[in-house]
Amino acid sequence: MADAEPKGVVLLDVLKNTFGQRCRIALAEKGVEYEFREENLRDKSPLLLKSNPVHKRIPVLIHDGKPVCESPIIVQYIDEAWPHRAPLLPADPYARAQARFWADFVDKKVRPPYADASHLCKLKGEEQAAAKEEFIGILKLLEGELGDKKYFGGDAFGFVDVALVPFVSWFYTYETCAGFSMEEAAPKLVAWGKRCMERESVAKTLSDPQMVYEFVDRLKKRIGVE
Incomplete structure (x- = not known):
């Protein structure tokens, strides 16, 4: 049942x-x-x-x-x-607080309305340019936190990585709708996304970028945006 x-x-x-x-x-x-x-x-x-x-x-x-x-x-x-395998949050209290902060940043800044592809597609001219620049600024802040680390938590895949990595599937849609290159705007994030995709847990879970784009394209037509 x-x-x-x-x-x-x-x-x-x-x-x-x-x-x-x-x-x-x-x-x-x-x-x-x-x-x-x-x-x-x-x-x-x-x-x-x-x-x-x-x-x-x-x-x-x-x-x-x-x-x-x-x-x-x-x-x-x-x-x-399930604390005994692959800890996602660090043991150090300060590091845990920082991880929670950046995961919250992802929820508030990378999720809608800032990086919602339909939002970027609906805007035109100066409004879209302003939204694009704001989003690229958000990506730069995330790159600053990532730095030269393998993952946001260092060598270990962790809480912030889990929070952000599903949006990797949307990178192609973001840049296509808003007219910019993710590789040029945020090369460290793009490289991080590729590393994450090497993990079986991520590769088997994320949506196909082309399917995401086609979904947004259908949404654009439904709301009358060309």
Whole structure:
């Protein structure tokens, strides 16, 4: 029965959901076995509505019948619930605080409306140019934090990487819609994205960039933007 009380670990999500991809990457890094339940967002399941009665949205992680909502919180929960493999947050309190800060920065600045491809596509002329420059400034700040490190946490793939890496699939759409080169604007981030894609957890989870672009192109036509 689809909406029976779940046991073990269950993730309510949609495969193409950028934020749910964070949770799947974290679970894969930890080697946690789980059941994936695809949601129909036009006809949300009773289990989703029961598990997230406040926002009624995905992703939702259910662990032994207890729901956890919102992707940053879910990733932290996964790290704490399975602490013995591939820690995502550093042990040092200050380093943990910094990781949380930058993950929050990603949520506030890289996610909509700043880097939402449909937003960039809807703008024209000076407005689009201003939005593009603002977004490139955000990328530069992230590059400053990354520096010459392999990952944001150093040699270990961690919390900030998990927060940001699903947006790598959107890089092609960002630059195509807004008319700039990600390679030129943020070469360190592009190289970081390629390193992340070498990880099985990431490669098997992220959406295909061309499919993302085609999705946005259909959205542009639906809202009357050429």
